[in-house]
Amino acid sequence: MDIASELATELEWMAWTGPTAAFFAGIALILAGMTVWQTVSPTVERRGFLPMPTTRGDRLFIGLLGSAYIHLATVGFTDLNLWIAFGLSLLWMAVVMRFG
Amino acid sequence: MDNRPHDNKAWFLVLPVFLIVAISAIIPLMTVVNYSVQDILGPFQRVFVGTEWFEQVLNDERLHGAFLRQLVFSGCVLLIQIPLGIAIALTLPAKGWRSSLCLVLVALPLLIPWNVVGTIWQLYARPDIGMAGVAVNALGIPYNYTSNAFDAWLTVLIMDVWHWTPLVILLCFAGLRSIPEAFYQAAKIDGASAWAVFRHIQLPKMRRVLTIAILLRFMDSFMIYTEPFVLTGGGPGNATTFLSQFLAQIAVGQFDLGPAAAFSLIYFLVILLLSWVFYTYITHTDREDAR
Known part of the structure; x- marks a missing residue:
């Protein structure tokens, strides 16, 4: 069993769907992007x-x-x-x- | 300009907290989001339904009723508990054994488990054998929380005031004790009245603790479940069915996990918005005053 299938089996209890996975991936990308942005150019109130x-x-x-x-x-x-x-x-x- | 080198090692120290929050809050929240878009038929049987549960829940009249009751309840809780907490904290002895004794006595209701509080008030307010219930009826005021919706609602409110005002008192007391004596001496020299001392010294100095008190009491009252569940079971009718009970009815009573998950997310967003508005308003006013 490859890693992706194994992970999918392990996370079966979380009842993942494509749209919700995309939603959380989007949120995670936004947060990662904001962290990088903050490091490169710290925010000013x-x-x-x-x-x-x-x-x-x-x-x-x-x-x-x-x-x-x-x-x-x-x-x-x-x-x-x-x-x-x-x-x-x-x-x-x-x-x-x-x-x- | 701060030219000191920044050391980011401190982030590793908060890593355990991140992990705990992830396991205890974020992963369950993700699961709830996943459930909210599916019809859960069994442990491994589910059908994607998109936004159907959100549409259903948002247009449910019972939810609108529970939401309105909840808002009025939380509003009443804040309007009563915050002024009452401040007033009692102002009258408590400042130091010595009397102060310690008063604090212990005041804090007693906080030590009682929520379901026990419900049971205590269930017995205390009963119109046939309960001390409070019998006394109110003996005064000629008809009171029966098991059959009258207003009485039931009022009993839940009084019970919450009894249970949680001590928290506000303790927080205010701590805030009052942190005011340096010099402030009072200066006010005395200026001949300030008791009201002026309260308005211009004590109240501003209590702002931070009041922020915490308002936030805690709002969030807690908005999520109230155990006490009304034990006391009235949500009745009579739906008079004391608040949002948490409504949610429990869907999730545990009917085992409709999809609609319950959709409802949980809406509930979460409402609490998040209201808490954020409170917090921003109070901290913003605090900063304006500090200038």
Whole structure:
């Protein structure tokens, strides 16, 4: 049995699916990217349109939390396609990271 | 400019904490996310359903009711426990054996396990044999927490106040004791009133402990489960069915793991958002004041 199949068997109890694996891989990549960015160019606290001064990590957190709520609102209260929610979340994320 | 060389070895010291958090929180959370998009039919039988459980849970009227009850409950808990905790902490003796005795007495409810608290109040508030229940009825006020929704709700609230206000008192007491005597002496020289001392010295100096108290009490009351489960079982009707009980009904009662996982994530996001708003607001105000 190759390593990938063995790992898949070991993690069977976690009930992994393709979309959720992609989601967590995305989060892990974002966090790794932010760590590298922080090492190369440390964040400076600044104030944008958000009502308090924020660091880059703060804005990422606000962006991710907002994205989660955009997805929940789309799923729960509209019939829109989830890709539209994803697009809106990317836009929200970009706006918060740049102007927040 | 800080030109000292940075040593990142300290990160290795926090590695054990990262590992513990990963095993105790992140991996279970990942599993919940995985469950939330599947219909779990058996240990190794499952079907991918996408966002179906989220749609179902978000449009569930029972969830809306439980959420509203929970918000009102947590709001009442904070509105009562924080001022009451501050007021009692201000009246406690500052030092000596009286102070120690008072602290021990005040802390007693915190030592009682949650399910025992529920049992104590179940007996205490019973309208037929309970001391409080009988006394209230003897005063001519009809009270029966087993059949009246308002009475049940009020009993859960009073029970929570009894159980957890001591935590706020202890935190406030610690905050008050950390204020240097010089502040009080200066206020005395200026002829400051007791209210002025409280408003301009004690309250600002207690801000940090109050931040912790508000956060702890909000999160804890928002996740309340054991006490109302033991006291009222969520009833009468759904009067005291809070979010945790609703979740337990789905997960343990009906064994609907998919909807329960979707609900858990929504619950988690709500707590995360509200706690973040509280924390940011209070720390932001703290920093503004420090300038």
